Amino acid sequence: MVEIRTLQTIQELQLVQELEKTVWGMEPIPVHQTITAVKNGGLMLGAFIEDKLVGVSYSFPGYANGNTYLCSHLLGVHPDYQHKGIGRQLKEEQKEAALKLGYTMMTWTYDPLESKNAYLNLSKLGGICSTYVENCYGNMDDSLNAGLPTDRFKLEWWIDRHFVIPKSEKQFKIPLESVQEGVSKLADVESALSGIEKYDIVFVPVPAFFQELKQKDKLLVIDWRMKTRKIFQTLFAKGYVAVALEREQAGPVHFYKLVKKELMGVEKHAN
Template sequence: METIQKLERDVWGMDPIPVHQTATAIKNGGLMLGAFDENNLIGFSYGFPGYANGEAFLCSHMLGIHQSYRDKGIGALLKVAQREAAEEMGYNLIRWTFDPLQSRNAYLNLSKLNGICNDYLVNCYGEMVDGINKGLPSDRFNIEWRISSSHVKQQLNYDVTPIYPFEVVHRDDFPAISEMEQTLQHIDYNEMSIAVPIPAEFMEIKKHNPALAKEWREVTRKIFQQLFQHGYTAYDVQKNNHVSYIITIKRQKLQLDVRGKNQ
C-alpha cells in the first residue's frame, strides 16, 4: 500500500489515499491490483464496494500508470484483471468515472472494455488542482461495466450506422463544434445512433487555448445531457486524426443481460 502511495504521487501530484482507508476497503469487498515490471510497481487499480438503486457493485476509484509505461496497453490489462477478480468475488457490475473529453480514455472504456454510459455528472469532483484537471469543471461520464453481460463478453456488433449531426470547424488550428444549439433543436431523436465529436488531443487545446477547452466542456455537456435524456447511451468511440466521435445508441438495443435477466 505504501508503494502504491508513491505511485499515486507520481501520477497525480497530490496527496495519496491513506493506507488505513485502502486496507480497510480491501478487507471489506474492495480490490487492489498492481502491474509490475519484475519487482517494480508500474501501475495499479483500486476499487471499493458501492451500492445504488438496489444493486451492489465495485466502484473502481483509481487507475494509474507510471509515466514511463503509458500507451503500452497496461491500463487495459489491469481492467481485464479487475473484471476477472470482481466476477470471482461475485460482482456483476463495476462503475467508475472518466472525463469524456479525454479521447484515449474514452476509447479504452467504451470500445476496448465495452463499458457504457448514460449518466453525465456535472463538475463531479468540484474544482481540482492537479495538472490534468486544473482550470475546468470536473465533468465526468459515470461508466457502467456490466461484466457478466453479452455486451461485454461477446464483443457484439449492433449493425447500426450513426448519424453525424454536429459540424466540426477549425479555429486557431484547433477543432471546434459549430452551431451546436441550432443543431440540437433539429435532431431526430428517433434515430437509433448519434455520433458526438470530441477533440483527439484535448490536453493540447487546454494548454494552448483554455477558452476553447472550456467551450468544448460546455458544448459537449449540453449535447450528452440532451441525448441521455432521450434514451441514448454512449457505447463506442471512432478515432480520427483531429476529432474522435463518441457513438451513442438507444439503450434498448444493447444486450445487457446478466445471468439470463435483462437489466
C-alpha cells in the same frame, strides 16, 4: 514482462501512495482507508515490472437501488510505462477478480473529453454510459484538471454480459463550426440538437488531444466543455447511451457513438 498481483499489506499500499503522487501530483489516499477497503470486499491490484510497481487499480464496494457493485476509483500507470497496454491488463485482471467475488457490474468516472480513456473504457472494455455528472469533484488544482469544471461520465461495465449494438442508416454527426491549423470548434449546440431524437445513432466529436489543446487555448477548451455538457445531457435524457469512441486516423477530433438504449440487445456470458 508485467506481473499483476493483489496488494494487501501496509507496505504494499505505501508503494501505491508513492505511485499516486507520481501519476496525479496530489496527496494520495490514506493507507488506513485503502487497507480497510481491501479487507472488506475491495480490490487493490498492482502491476509490476522487475519488482517495480508501475501501475495500480483500486476499487471498493458500492451500493445503490438494491444492487451491489464494484466502484473502481483509481487506475494509473507510471508516465514512463504508459501506452504499453498496462492499463487494460489491470482492468481485465480486475474483471476476473471481481467475478470471483460475486460482482456483475463495475462503475467508475472519467472525463468525457479524454478520448484516450474513452477508447479504453468503451471500445476496448465494452463499458457503456448514460450518466453525466457536472463538476463531479469540484475544483481541482492538479495538472490534469486545473482550470476546468471536473465534469465526468459515470461508466457502467457489466462484466457478466455483452451488449449488441444495432445497425441503422438513421445516423447524425454533430457538426463542427471550423477546423483551422489542427484546432476544431463545435458549432451551435441548440441547432445541432433540434429534432435529434429521429436518429437511432448520433456521433459526438471530442478533441483528439485534450491535454495538448488545454495548453494552446484554455478558452477553447472551456467552450468544448460547456457545449459537450449540453449535448451529452440532452442525448442521455432522450434515452441514448454512449457505447464506443471511434478514432479518426487524422484530424483534430474523435467521435463518441451513441445509440438509443431501446434498440440495444444483451447477451449473457455463460457461467
